[in-house]
Amino acid sequence: MASPSDRDLILRARRGEMEAFGELVLRFQNRVFNVCYRMTNERRQAEDLTQETFLRIHSRLDTFNLERPFGPWIGRVAANVCLNYLESVKLKPSELDEERDADENPSPETAYENKEHSNRIRIALASLPARYRLVIELRHFQEMSYSEIAANLGIQLSDVKSDLFRGRKMLAEKLK
Amino acid sequence: MKHLTDDAINEYLDHELAEFDRSSLELHLAECAECTSHLEVLQEVFAQLSKLPEASLSHDLSSGILRSLPQPHALPPLIRLAAPFQAVLALLGLAITIPYAYEKIASSMTGIEFGFSLQPWFDLQMMGLNWWIVIKDFHLPALPGFTGFEFSDQILYLGLLACSIAWFIGNGMLLKDTRRNHP
Numbered sequence: 001m002a003s004p005s006d007r008d009l010i011l012r013a014r015r016g017e018m019e020a021f022g023e024l025v026l027r028f029q030n031r032v033f034n035v036c037y038r039m040t041n042e043r044r045q046a047e048d049l050t051q052e053t054f055l056r057i058h059s060r061l062d063t064f065n066l067e068r069p070f071g072p073w074i075g076r077v078a079a080n081v082c083l084n085y086l087e088s089v090k091l092k093p094s095e096l097d098e099e100r101d102a103d104e105n106p107s108p109e110t111a112y113e114n115k116e117h118s119n120r121i122r123i124a125l126a127s128l129p130a131r132y133r134l135v136i137e138l139r140h141f142q143e144m145s146y147s148e149i150a151a152n153l154g155i156q157l158s159d160v161k162s163d164l165f166r167g168r169k170m171l172a173e174k175l176k
Numbered sequence: 177m178k179h180l181t182d183d184a185i186n187e188y189l190d191h192e193l194a195e196f197d198r199s200s201l202e203l204h205l206a207e208c209a210e211c212t213s214h215l216e217v218l219q220e221v222f223a224q225l226s227k228l229p230e231a232s233l234s235h236d237l238s239s240g241i242l243r244s245l246p247q248p249h250a251l252p253p254l255i256r257l258a259a260p261f262q263a264v265l266a267l268l269g270l271a272i273t274i275p276y277a278y279e280k281i282a283s284s285m286t287g288i289e290f291g292f293s294l295q296p297w298f299d300l301q302m303m304g305l306n307w308w309i310v311i312k313d314f315h316l317p318a319l320p321g322f323t324g325f326e327f328s329d330q331i332l333y334l335g336l337l338a339c340s341i342a343w344f345i346g347n348g349m350l351l352k353d354t355r356r357n358h359p
């Protein structure tokens with residue numbers, strides 16, 4: 001039997017079928033986790049935010065436009081959940097550094113990553129102000145256009161640009 | 177020579193520049209080392225970000241997520257009893273109608289012997305009818321200022337109507353609940 005499409009699963013989940021929503025979680029949890037991990041650079045926190053993202057997705061499933069792909073939508077929801085979190089704790093970069101050092105529970109898979117390299121980028125990303133991190137996430141990893149980002153965040157196009165360009169400039173300096 | 181702005185270089189790399197601006201920017205880049213080096217710094221950021229590998233979850237989060245979802249509220253137990261209650265009512269309905277149907281068929285097809293007797297059934301039915309008559313003729317004790325209460329056929333019909341409505345609503349809820357929890 002062919003596995004059901006995302007669309008079928010969403011329709012069934014909307015009717016309250018837990019199993020269907022569970023299947024959606026299985027399909028997209030890694031994607032959501034990666035957004036959260038890039039935004040926080042802390043595994044445990046990223047897992048908690050992944051859970052929170054799926055709770056939000058579940059409560060907003062009715063607002064999702066079935067004509068559009070599901071993956072990008074949940075990527076955006078995840079990025080927004082992370083921004084809310086980062087704003088609520090007002091994490092300063094220095095605090096983040098400490099937290100990152102305390103993250104001594106990497107998955108075995110990370111051994112296969114070019115750890116040195118990816119850590120450098122993750123640290124640099126995590127040291128950016130949350131707003132910059134968010135637009136970089138949406139532009140580079142969710143592949144949204146300026147106007148999509150502006151609409152999604154409810155901000156001016158000019159603010160999207162200035163946040164994005166400043167964020168990149170800071171990244172360039174940190175990655176030098 | 178007027179150098180390119182940071183904005184223009186960013187927009188160029190984001191493919192957010194119009195074709196005309198794109199070509200004139202490329203013309204400038206071709207002859208300006210300073211702007212080209214700015215572009216290369218940014219390109220390096222793009223490259224680093226795209227090289228960032230996907231991390232893997234160390235464990236499956238789905239069961240925890242499902243547990244933390246708001247559970248669909250269960251139906252009140254009274255409605256869950258609706259199914260067995262309906263079965264009893266249906267059997268009772270059959271018990272009442274079958275003798276009538278039998279009588280009708282037997283009388284219309286003279287000469288055909290069914291070979292079995294429904295006498296015990298008829299006796300049961302008679303008992304039921306007697307019960308109905310007893311109930312019908314029952315009067316609540318008269319209170320001062322209250323003339324008493326009489327069970328009439330209308331009351332029976334109204335009662336049946338109320339039961340039917342309850343039946344439809346109860347069944348609808350059961351059906352919805354079943355679809356929800358057992359796809």
Ligand SMILES: [Zn+2]
Binds near residue numbers: 178
């Ligand atoms: Zn120049």
